Amino acid sequence: MKTQITIFKAGNPDLNARPMIQLTNIDKIYRTKTIETIALNKVNLEIERGEFVAVMGPSGCGKSTLLNIIGLLDSPTSGELSIGGQQLNSFNNKKLAAFRNFKLGFIFQSFHLINDLSVVDNVELPLLYREGVSGSERRKRALEALEKVGLRARTKHYPSQLSGGQRQRVAIARAIVGKPEIILADEPTGNLDSQMGEEVMNIMLNLNKTEGTTIVMVTHDEHMASKTKRIIRFFDGQQIN
Amino acid sequence: MLKNYIKLAVKVMMRKKYYTILSLLGVSFTIMIITVFTSFIDQIIGENSAEPNRTHTLILDKVTAYNKGKAESGGASIHFLKEHLKSLQSTELISFIAKNSYVSFQNQKPTGHMVVYADQNFWDITKFNFEEGRPFRAKEVENASRVVVINIKTKEHFFGDSDATGKELTIYGKHFKVIGVVGAAAPFSMAYGDMYFPLSLDANPNATMGSITGNYSAMLLARSSDLQEVRKELRSRMRLLNNKISGADSVKVYAFTPLEQFAKSSSYDDQEPEYGKTAIMIFVILLLFMLIPAISLINLNMSRIGERAEEIGVRKSFGATSSTLVGQFVVENVILTLAGGLLGLALAVYAANVLVEIINTFDPLFKMPSDTLAINWRVVGLSIFSCLIFGLLSGVYPAWKMSKLDPVFALKGGQNND
Ligand SMILES: Nc1ncnc2c1ncn2[C@@H]1O[C@H](COP(=O)(O)OP(=O)(O)O)[C@@H](O)[C@H]1O
Ligand SMILES: [Mg+2]
Numbered sequence: 339m340k341t342q343i344t345i346f347k348a349g350n351p352d353l354n355a356r357p358m359i360q361l362t363n364i365d366k367i368y369r370t371k372t373i374e375t376i377a378l379n380k381v382n383l384e385i386e387r388g389e390f391v392a393v394m395g396p397s398g399c400g401k402s403t404l405l406n407i408i409g410l411l412d413s414p415t416s417g418e419l420s421i422g423g424q425q426l427n428s429f430n431n432k433k434l435a436a437f438r439n440f441k442l443g444f445i446f447q448s449f450h451l452i453n454d455l456s457v458v459d460n461v462e463l464p465l466l467y468r469e470g471v472s473g474s475e476r477r478k479r480a481l482e483a484l485e486k487v488g489l490r491a492r493t494k495h496y497p498s499q500l501s502g503g504q505r506q507r508v509a510i511a512r513a514i515v516g517k518p519e520i521i522l523a524d525e526p527t528g529n530l531d532s533q534m535g536e537e538v539m540n541i542m543l544n545l546n547k548t549e550g551t552t553i554v555m556v557t558h559d560e561h562m563a564s565k566t567k568r569i570i571r572f573f574d575g576q577q578i579n
Numbered sequence: 580m581l582k583n584y585i586k587l588a589v590k591v592m593m594r595k596k597y598y599t600i601l602s603l604l605g606v607s608f609t610i611m612i613i614t615v616f617t618s619f620i621d622q623i624i625g626e627n628s629a630e631p632n633r634t635h636t637l638i639l640d641k642v643t644a645y646n647k648g649k650a651e652s653g654g655a656s657i658h659f660l661k662e663h664l665k666s667l668q669s670t671e672l673i674s675f676i677a678k679n680s681y682v683s684f685q686n687q688k689p690t691g692h693m694v695v696y697a698d699q700n701f702w703d704i705t706k707f708n709f710e711e712g713r714p715f716r717a718k719e720v721e722n723a724s725r726v727v728v729i730n731i732k733t734k735e736h737f738f739g740d741s742d743a744t745g746k747e748l749t750i751y752g753k754h755f756k757v758i759g760v761v762g763a764a765a766p767f768s769m770a771y772g773d774m775y776f777p778l779s780l781d782a783n784p785n786a787t788m789g790s791i792t793g794n795y796s797a798m799l800l801a802r803s804s805d806l807q808e809v810r811k812e813l814r815s816r817m818r819l820l821n822n823k824i825s826g827a828d829s830v831k832v833y834a835f836t837p838l839e840q841f842a843k844s845s846s847y848d849d850q851e852p853e854y855g856k857t858a859i860m861i862f863v864i865l866l867l868f869m870l871i872p873a874i875s876l877i878n879l880n881m882s883r884i885g886e887r888a889e890e891i892g893v894r895k896s897f898g899a900t901s902s903t904l905v906g907q908f909v910v911e912n913v914i915l916t917l918a919g920g921l922l923g924l925a926l927a928v929y930a931a932n933v934l935v936e937i938i939n940t941f942d943p944l945f946k947m948p949s950d951t952l953a954i955n956w957r958v959v960g961l962s963i964f965s966c967l968i969f970g971l972l973s974g975v976y977p978a979w980k981m982s983k984l985d986p987v988f989a990l991k992g993g994q995n996n997d
Contacts, residue, residue: 432900438896440898452889467894467898516897
């Protein structure tokens with residue numbers, strides 16, 4: 339673990355000079371016995387450190403697939419991926435898990451909180467998989483993260499006792515508790531009404547502005563997308579702008 | 580990490596009550612059966628406060644005399660034992676005992692009593708707890724004094740709550756003075772008796788001079804833990820008798836501890852016990868006991884993978900490796916089975932009492948003491964060990980399966996987020 343922590347440390351000038359996220363000729367093909375789906379087709383994409391980009395496109399065009407590949411949850415069929423300047427093709431599963439833990443934070447459309455855990459336990463979760471973080475340290479950082487999303491008063495609640503907007507804010511707290519450099523959000527406002535969506539969007543904008551967190555957000559909402567600095571449009575597995 | 584696993588395990592158990600109750604029932608029933616079974620075996624072979632030397636006390640209870648190709652087996656005669664078991668190097672103490680039974684009537688109701696004739700060494704090889712009085716001494720054995728030591732069950736039968744020491748007990752129309760009261764020995768032990776008399780009071784006709792077989796057994800307290808030494812010495816003693824003893828060309832004696840005797844039940848060698856086979860047999864029996872409930876728990880766990888897919892996906896997204904997830908799910912399962920095991924232990928205490936009562940209704944004459952299947956720490960230890968094995972057996976495979984879930988697929992689990 340110790341060596342990995344040094345590998346992932348930010349501030350290495352060589353690594354910082356390169357784009358935060360770089361996809362080169364990425365293909366993703368799903369093969370079943372009968373059909374072959376090309377989910378991503380020769381995608382070339384660069385996202386700079388500190389950028390907030392929106393990914394848009396019709397349903398089934400490969401947005402989630404793109405996010406899962408950037409999130410190291412899925413591997414491309416071919417092509418090269420580098421994150422934080424690091425080439426990841428040679429990483430084994432254990433290293434990938436540690437990389438996700440240190441570098442990435444996920445926000446999902448349907449929140450994906452663990453219902454058996456209280457709000458604060460949900461938020462602590464990423465720190466569980468980080469060596470050398472004591473229980474009290476975990477708690478402290480989880481409470482700080484909840485403070486940032488305005489849910490300091492709901493720590494002992496369970497997800498089922500919260501509204502959709504509150505749940506998504508808990509999910510954001512969970513995504514930022516480990517201070518990742520990149521947040522990947524797949525339709526974070528898709529299940530929320532416009533007011534709650536607005537709140538969630540503002541938290542992310544603020545995060546990007548104050549902490550410089552790189553954010554990639556998939557959305558169907560033109561209004562939300564317009565608040566970001568760049569919109570990447572997809573159609574049929576290909577970038578079209 | 581472990582603390583978090585335990586915390587989560589408890590939460591999951593509380594949340595999924597139906598699943599928890601079902602699993603707990605299965606596990607506790609299994610552990611109950613295993614516990615009663617092991618406490619039964621423990622009574623047969625294990626050391627206890629009355630017999631702390633049991634694992635190195637050999638019981639010589641079989642003699643075979645070969646005469647012109649014919650073999651005659653049985654207990655030993657007291658004469659044979661006294662003559663040929665003198666001053667063995669490998670033993671510290673030897674005691675000769677014979678067992679008999681006696682039926683007393685009270686208000687025309689018969690009660691059976693296990694009668695033991697023993698010498699003074701018997702009380703040194705065993706370490707009975709004397710609730711009252713004392714054992715009989717060498718002088719009393721020599722002089723055939725009319726004294727008797729009774730166990731607590733017999734005391735209650737004849738004297739109720741009052742002290743028995745100094746009182747008279749009339750058996751076979753003769754009067755004996757009660758000099759001591761002891762706790763009950765394990766009922767399947769050679770040392771179990773309701774009444775203990777000095778050996779010299781035994782009017783057994785088999786004690787005639789010259790004959791080899793008879794009613795007697797010997798208890799041999801070995802000097803070292805190498806019990807084969809004792810048997811080697813016995814064999815060399817018996818070789819000296821070849822063609823030298825009247826009534827037989829050669830003689831063989833069999834001396835084993837209860838544990839060895841138990842281990843011999845699956846061995847072919849009649850000279851030495853073979854532990855390996857018995858250990859395997861016991862292990863197989865235990866596994867069989869656990870197999871069916873373990874398989875159903877595996878099934879139950881497998882059927883819950885879908886239910887927990889989302890959680891697995893989330894944990895993997897945030898950096899859990901497959902091995903940490905295996906750890907988490909195995910710990911959860913072990914905690915569940917341990918909880919079931921503790922419940923099973925409690926049930927076993929109750930079940931053991933019921934079992935003794937049932938046995939006693941089948942054999943109303945010789946009643947087992949009610950605390951016969953008392954569950955000691957050794958048995959508790961083994962039950963908890965079985966429980967751990969059970970938890971691992973039923974937990975590892977589903978945990979491994981769960982941990983291998985693809986995170987993207989797991990996050991979609993039931994819900995398509997398009
Ligand atoms: N596991 C899979 N197996 C087969 N096809 C898949 C799988 N996941 C996604 N696809 C297909 O890949 C394409 C892109 O999917 P996705 O990235 O989820 O689209 P989006 O998020 O833009 O709606 C779709 O046609 C979808 O059906
Ligand atoms: Mg999608």
